[in-house]
Amino acid sequence: MPGARKHVTLIPNEWSVGKLVTMTTTHAAEAPPPDAPDGLQEHFDATIARDQRIEPRDWMPEGYRKTLIRQIAQHAHSEIIGMQPEGEWITRAPSLRRKAILFAKVQDEAGHGLYLYSAAETLGADRDDLTRRLIEGRQKYSSIFNYPTLSFADVGVIGWFVDGAAICNQVPLCRSSYGPYARAMVRICKEESFHQRQGYELLMTMMRGTDAQREMVQDAVDRWWWPSLMMFGPPDDASPNSARSMAWKIKRHSNDELRRRFVDMTVPQAEKLGVTLPDPQLRWNEESGHHDFGTPDWDELMRVIKGDGPCNDRRMERRRTAHEEGAWVREAATAHAAKQAARAEKGAAA
Ligand code: BYC
Numbered sequence: 001m002p003g004a005r006k007h008v009t010l011i012p013n014e015w016s017v018g019k020l021v022t023m024t025t026t027h028a029a030e031a032p033p034p035d036a037p038d039g040l041q042e043h044f045d046a047t048i049a050r051d052q053r054i055e056p057r058d059w060m061p062e063g064y065r066k067t068l069i070r071q072i073a074q075h076a077h078s079e080i081i082g083m084q085p086e087g088e089w090i091t092r093a094p095s096l097r098r099k100a101i102l103f104a105k106v107q108d109e110a111g112h113g114l115y116l117y118s119a120a121e122t123l124g125a126d127r128d129d130l131t132r133r134l135i136e137g138r139q140k141y142s143s144i145f146n147y148p149t150l151s152f153a154d155v156g157v158i159g160w161f162v163d164g165a166a167i168c169n170q171v172p173l174c175r176s177s178y179g180p181y182a183r184a185m186v187r188i189c190k191e192e193s194f195h196q197r198q199g200y201e202l203l204m205t206m207m208r209g210t211d212a213q214r215e216m217v218q219d220a221v222d223r224w225w226w227p228s229l230m231m232f233g234p235p236d237d238a239s240p241n242s243a244r245s246m247a248w249k250i251k252r253h254s255n256d257e258l259r260r261r262f263v264d265m266t267v268p269q270a271e272k273l274g275v276t277l278p279d280p281q282l283r284w285n286e287e288s289g290h291h292d293f294g295t296p297d298w299d300e301l302m303r304v305i306k307g308d309g310p311c312n313d314r315r316m317e318r319r320r321t322a323h324e325e326g327a328w329v330r331e332a333a334t335a336h337a338a339k340q341a342a343r344a345e346k347g348a349a350a
Pocket of ligand 1: 070083233238
């Protein structure tokens with residue numbers, strides 16, 4: 001119908017975060033029968049098969065624990081490094097309102113990193129050690145944060161694409177089999193959906209502006225589209241961790257499945273916004289009920305993951321400097337905690 005308002009869903013209903021909290025949160029932590037010490041593996045397997053949660057006090061296979069630490073640490077590092085591309089625009093935001101919004105958003109990402117480091121600590125990981133591994137280049141963070149933010153439209157496109165991709169990836173992680181990770185995801189996803197909406201709203205405002213603003217938006221879309229598709233990881237047949245992680249129900253969907261969901265979700269949003277996604281092969285496929293789309297440049301993803309992206313050096317240098325400059329805060333906090341503990345001990349003894 002001409003002139004009719006087309007309804008664009010930012011997050012499809014069946015993915016709504018609200019529904020996630022109604023999922024089964026039954027604890028997996030019935031202790032294994034005391035007379036069956038050899039039954040720990042069976043107990044773990046049965047817990048996973050029943051779709052219940054593994055909690056920190058439960059026995060778990062070493063591979064499960066290591067896989068979780070790897071994924072959660074990478075996820076935490078991504079949230080922290082992910083503050084940088086948008087953070088570079090805080091002092092250059094075009095209005096006080098945009099500055100306040102951006103400030104709050106970047107601060108939220110820091111909070112996400114902290115919940116996730118806490119979740120990794122429930123598995124026996126040490127936060128300092130994880131940070132050291134990151135700054136020594138022994139642990140990864142998401143490839144997407146190694147691209148530059150060239151204009152303020154990039155802030156909007158990061159909200160729309162990068163937070164949108166994060167939602168597609170992370171909403172299913174709210175049903176991850178490890179309790180502390182799944183619970184951290186519920187709050188994180190609620191905040192990410194706010195971030196996605198603020199990005200989209202910023203872009204809608206720019207699209208109502210001048211030709212130059214519309215060109216900035218299209219340019220940002222052109223630069224961020226393919227790297228956003230790469231966020232979901234290598235294709236399924238080149239993803240060494242997926243099968244194991246899915247069997248353990250850490251991951252609920254494969255990389256390709258989530259990528260396709262992101263494309264299906266984003267295409268109508270792009271139409272509504274009035275931008276073109278830079279993929280000549282993108283079209284609706286009636287038979288499959290999904291969009292067909294082109295192949296991301298997997299060599300580029302591998303180069304970026306290995307440290308050879310446009311901004312890897314800059315991001316890591318900034319992270320190292322921030323860590324060094326924060327040393328006095330860590331020392332002061334440790335001294336304060338020791339003083340408090342000594343005072344409490346003295347009080348208890350008196
Ligand atoms: N970038 O076997 P695969 C955010 C690595 S931040 C870098 O498929 P897996 C936000 C992968 O680690 C949210 N590395 O692995 C913040 C593996 O290497 P290792 C970020 C990648 O784990 C600020 C190897 O390639 N989201 O939202 O089964 C502002 C083979 O891959 C990438 C998360 O962290 C990549 N893109 O699946 C705005 C989500 N892709 O470890 C927004 C949580 C793959 O064997 N993570 N690799 O040496 C996951 O869901 C999964 O770990 C992945 C990869 C889907 C990313």
